[in-house]
Amino acid sequence: MGTEGSSDRDYGSNNNNGNSTFDAEQLAKQKAIDDWLPITSSRNAKWWYSAFHNVTAMVGAGVLSLPYAMSELGWGPGVVVLVLSWIITLYTLWQMVEMHEMVPGRRFDRYHELGQYAFGEKLGLYIVVPQQLIVEVGVCIVYMVTGGRSLKKFHDTVCSTCKHIKLTYFIMIFASVHFVLSHLPNFNAISGVSLAAAVMSLSYSTIAWGASVDKGVQPDVQYGYAAKTTAGTVFNFFSALGDVAFAYAGHNVVLEIQATIPSTPEKPSKGPMWRGVIVAYIVVALCYFPVALVGYWMFGNSVKDNILISLEKPAWLIAMANMFVVVHVIGSYQIYAMPVFDMMETVLVKKLNFRPSRTLRFIVRNLYVALTMFIGICFPFFGGLLGFFGGFAFAPTTYFLPCIMWLSIYKPRKFGLSWWANWICIILGVMLMIVSPIGGLRQIILQAKTYQFFS
Numbered sequence: 001m002g003t004e005g006s007s008d009r010d011y012g013s014n015n016n017n018g019n020s021t022f023d024a025e026q027l028a029k030q031k032a033i034d035d036w037l038p039i040t041s042s043r044n045a046k047w048w049y050s051a052f053h054n055v056t057a058m059v060g061a062g063v064l065s066l067p068y069a070m071s072e073l074g075w076g077p078g079v080v081v082l083v084l085s086w087i088i089t090l091y092t093l094w095q096m097v098e099m100h101e102m103v104p105g106r107r108f109d110r111y112h113e114l115g116q117y118a119f120g121e122k123l124g125l126y127i128v129v130p131q132q133l134i135v136e137v138g139v140c141i142v143y144m145v146t147g148g149r150s151l152k153k154f155h156d157t158v159c160s161t162c163k164h165i166k167l168t169y170f171i172m173i174f175a176s177v178h179f180v181l182s183h184l185p186n187f188n189a190i191s192g193v194s195l196a197a198a199v200m201s202l203s204y205s206t207i208a209w210g211a212s213v214d215k216g217v218q219p220d221v222q223y224g225y226a227a228k229t230t231a232g233t234v235f236n237f238f239s240a241l242g243d244v245a246f247a248y249a250g251h252n253v254v255l256e257i258q259a260t261i262p263s264t265p266e267k268p269s270k271g272p273m274w275r276g277v278i279v280a281y282i283v284v285a286l287c288y289f290p291v292a293l294v295g296y297w298m299f300g301n302s303v304k305d306n307i308l309i310s311l312e313k314p315a316w317l318i319a320m321a322n323m324f325v326v327v328h329v330i331g332s333y334q335i336y337a338m339p340v341f342d343m344m345e346t347v348l349v350k351k352l353n354f355r356p357s358r359t360l361r362f363i364v365r366n367l368y369v370a371l372t373m374f375i376g377i378c379f380p381f382f383g384g385l386l387g388f389f390g391g392f393a394f395a396p397t398t399y400f401l402p403c404i405m406w407l408s409i410y411k412p413r414k415f416g417l418s419w420w421a422n423w424i425c426i427i428l429g430v431m432l433m434i435v436s437p438i439g440g441l442r443q444i445i446l447q448a449k450t451y452q453f454f455s
Helices: 003-011 021-036 047-058 061-073 075-099 111-119 121-158 167-181 188-215 230-247 250-258 270-302 315-351 358-378 382-410 417-448
Strands: none
Touching: 021 315, 047 188, 047 250, 047 270, 047 315, 061 075, 061 188, 061 230, 061 270, 075 230, 075 250, 075 270, 075 382, 075 417, 111 121, 111 250, 111 382, 121 167, 121 250, 121 315, 121 358, 121 382, 167 315, 167 358, 188 270, 188 315, 230 382, 230 417, 250 270, 250 315, 250 382, 315 358, 382 417
16 A cells, blocks of 8 residues: 555665666656655654644543543542553554654655554555554544534533524534545645644643532532443443543554654654654643543532533533534544545555546545545444444554554563563553443443434
């Protein structure tokens, strides 16, 4: 899937043996395609682009479901899971940043290119691409629903006496923005949108925990598990693990973000990229921990799966927070859609020999936005979907695939520190992948009883 062309072009290596015109033509054609594809077309990003792209990718609407996840995990396990996830995902993110240019003169601009290097051409594609697509397309669909919900909440809060409008229409309004924004050519072109989204994520997270503090601990607050049966408690616990996994989903776009940073042998891209990641992770901690802990502390196990729904007043502040969520989710959708556009356009241009043109891009991207909108309208059950997708695809790409690649490429000394660290991450990640979809699926089944399609 286009690894050949993206490899050596950065350090200006020249592999047209015998100087044949055919080779030169092939290289020129390849370069023209790479200059057109969204991931590789622009390589002049600064380190702070990496910071806000990572914040936008990471701090999704998942942060608003963290108090609810805490209520299903309980104080002790909840804090442990949050802190462990933060540490493990920072470690695996570091590994990916390091592996981006581990072969001299070559860059792995896409997650699947790294997978192909680690596991072999065919197997690498089969392992990485389906999981990456599930995550990216899944996030886009969930964000369609979230965007629509937050718009609806904004409308209902600002104008409580107005006529009731279906969620479907709000999802369509939200999608209309993407029919325009999706035509921005590459990551650098969406950096403005991404910066706005990153600022918004910090803003609505602050509003969420600030308004909770203002509301104070509820009079009849309870911190026990809400489920009446042991089975219910266990399944909810599993599902909450999926919610937490969903909150740390930025790894699926990290190599693609790093691909936009210029690189030379003297100054590899991993320096600025890592600086951006550290800033992003500090922001992530500032968003996640206060929201999760304060939200749960104030509302106990009666907290809703979106903390902003639990906070009814002050109305203007909640309305504003919901609008911030909308702006943020617009940016997040674009960040996750960009690698999908890249994959689709790569297949069309390199495999099916379509001409790289505006028309092709226009059709492909509009179809994608329309598809995610349609699925979002059909299945707007938010909490259960998070748990299900969270474990199923987010756990591998975030928690343990980077570790497996690291072990297979670098082969650290057996029973050394690096070896143990990676195996612990792999075992925890695999357990997460197995248990959280079970909880998520049960929640979908329970919610589906009271649920009408196209509501």
